[in-house]
Amino acid sequence: xxxxxxxxxxxxxxxxxxxxxxxxxxxxxxxxxxxxxxxxxxxxxxxxxxxxxxxxxxxxxxxxxxxxxxxxxxxxxxxxxxxxxxxxxxxxxxxxxxxxxxxxxxxxxxx
Amino acid sequence: xxxxxxxxxxxxxxxxxxxxxxxxxxxxxxxxxxxxxxxxxxxxxxxxxxxxxxxxxxxxxxxxxxxxxxxxxxxxxxxxxxxxxxxxxxxxxxxxxxxxxxxxxxxxxxxxxxx
Numbered sequence: 475x476x477x478x479x480x481x482x483x484x485x486x487x488x489x490x491x492x493x494x495x496x497x498x499x500x501x502x503x504x505x506x507x508x509x510x511x512x513x514x515x516x517x518x519x520x521x522x523x524x525x526x527x528x529x530x531x532x533x534x535x536x537x538x539x540x541x542x543x544x545x546x547x548x549x550x551x552x553x554x555x556x557x558x559x560x561x562x563x564x565x566x567x568x569x570x571x572x573x574x575x576x577x578x579x580x581x582x583x584x585x
Numbered sequence: 586x587x588x589x590x591x592x593x594x595x596x597x598x599x600x601x602x603x604x605x606x607x608x609x610x611x612x613x614x615x616x617x618x619x620x621x622x623x624x625x626x627x628x629x630x631x632x633x634x635x636x637x638x639x640x641x642x643x644x645x646x647x648x649x650x651x652x653x654x655x656x657x658x659x660x661x662x663x664x665x666x667x668x669x670x671x672x673x674x675x676x677x678x679x680x681x682x683x684x685x686x687x688x689x690x691x692x693x694x695x696x697x698x699x700x
Contacts, residue, residue, distance in 0.1 A: 517691035575629045
């Protein structure tokens with residue numbers, strides 16, 4: 475049972491444009507959501523997070539939006555840069571430190 | 586920032602042998618460490634959660650006798666893959682969190698190839 479789903483395995487955008495990565499979840503007990511960036515053969519690095527009491531969190535070029543009623547969150551990267559090319563994982567937790575990850579989306583930013 | 590290291594980064598072994606992977610928190614005390622496994626183009630699957638000084642809690646479907654986890658100190662956890670087989674070949678990633686701090690810090694991962 476995949477409780478966190480990233481339905482797009484890949485996304486390609488032009489440098490300078492906006493990248494939008496989506497994530498859906500099914501478990502209503504999740505109350506904290508995170509986005510991680512991962513390069514090949516490396517561990518994930520934390521990018522940005524959002525608590526369920528908020529619907530938006532912004533950090534520089536990265537903004538995460540949370541729609542609790544739709545059980546959907548998205549990561550916006552603007553402007554996108556070639557160095558943003560990586561696999562992006564969304565993750566969720568509920569009342570503890572255990573994380574449930576989505577399948578990941580490969581973002582490619584073309585120069 | 587918090588740094589987590591893993592050793593080795595890459596290991597090749599023969600079928601039937603055992604392999605030990607170390608996970609260390611370099612600049613903080615990790616009261617909880619997590620072990621994940623990732624297959625190519627798939628999600629990170631949590632294998633087990635370990636708290637310092639106590640037995641690890643394994644996720645459903647993970648064989649605790651095959652994947653031995655030891656968290657003997659606040660800076661070191663080890664995962665031993667016993668009697669490894671080719672289907673155990675995968676990318677193993679650990680993460681660590683500090684008491685009172687919810688964020689997990691991930692290690693760089695270990696690529697295991699069993700021939």
